[in-house]
């Protein structure tokens with residue numbers, strides 16, 4: 516053990532003691548966190564070892580496992596399924612009804628793997644060097660395990676509740692929500708209806724092993740594909756034509772590529788950049804502050820810097836457009852009569868789709884190119900989860916107690932199952948365990964050819980989940 520590590524562990528022990536004192540002040544019955552580590556690891560490894568690659572999903576294997584765990588604890592659970600292989604499970608701990616329910620959830624499916632690229636087999640849940648390696652270890656069997664453990668503890672410690680706590684493990688998050696959240700919202704909404712929900716999408720960022728900040732996802736962008744279809748006259752390749760569909764399409768895509776839609780902030784992104792500036796080194800903080808400026812010159816310069824250096828932040832500023840598919844032509848001596856490009860558009864939650872489509876048409880400005888929405892499984896748009904809500908405050912307070920860090924609300928550029936719930940009026944917050952910022956670029960992040968989570972951070976996340984849920988739901 517190095518001196519630095521020793522110091523870190525002393526500080527950690529002190530932090531744990533401080534947390535224990537605070538917990539003691541809150542309630543008499545508290546989990547024995549050290550004793551619970553084996554049980555947490557057992558459930559985590561068990562669900563990781565069940566292959567729920569989507570497609571085909573087969574999420575019922577995880578549902579069966581969870582059902583048996585809940586049964587053993589005496590928690591009634593119900594299975595809902597559009598397809599028996601792709602079931603969902605719901606359990607409810609009753610409160611006194613003084614407040615509306617809290618829903619805690621995790622999705623059971625994982626993205627597919629290229630097993631040859633994994634050092635440890637992707638469904639082995641191998642423990643090595645303090646990490647657990649498996650597909651789903653950070654997406655989303657971490658949230659699943661933390662929510663499950665929280666339910667078991669609430670029941671075991673007989674915590675009296677001001678509101679029902681509902682657990683949902685849902686199928687098909689990775690592209691087939693018709694079996695999961697969409698089905699539950701459309702067919703069984705009363706079983707999961709809640710004031711607040713906690714799901715994936717947030718986390719805690721560590722840099723060089725040190726916690727820097729927590730993120731709580733309060734909002735997400737809405738995916739809407741747009742297609743550009745260019746039509747011209749077909750002919751012999753030896754006689755070039757002015758109407759060549761590929762030339763027109765290439766021109767349209769080039770204009771879209773050079774276009775930067777308007778920068779617009781909402782409560783979440785404004786707060787995010789302000790708080791990020793407050794904890795960042797001055798040379799970088801400058802850009803986070805400048806991008807909020809009302810001076811267009813200052814703002815544009817910061818926007819340019821972010822686009823080049825921090826593209827995820829650039830996407831958070833606007834409805835983003837990325838041309839990702841370009842097709843046309845089938846042999847070298849035939850001028851094709853049609854060519855098509857597909858744009859991946861991620862709209863700001865307040866974007867008006869029809870108006871945005873008109874903007875794209877104006878940018879393309881070519882009557883030979885049709886601009887239209889692609890047919891796709893869309894997720895609905897919805898307002899922000901509120902930062903002045905009891906839930907956000909509870910999560911912020913839990914992040915302070917468990918991680919001793921600042922909380923940044925975030926708008927995710929990707930989409931999650933929270934979209935459907937938010938559209939029904941449930942205020943949803945995305946949470947997650949602490950992850951080293953260096954881990955993603957090294958290839959250990961969600962959806963990578965290796966996925967891993969630190970064991971210590973799994974246990975700390977269970978505690979965070981417990982803290983936030985009990986703060987929000989226990990009888991006061």
Ligand SMILES: [Zn+2]
Nearest residue numbers: 654655688715
């Ligand atoms: Zn996920």
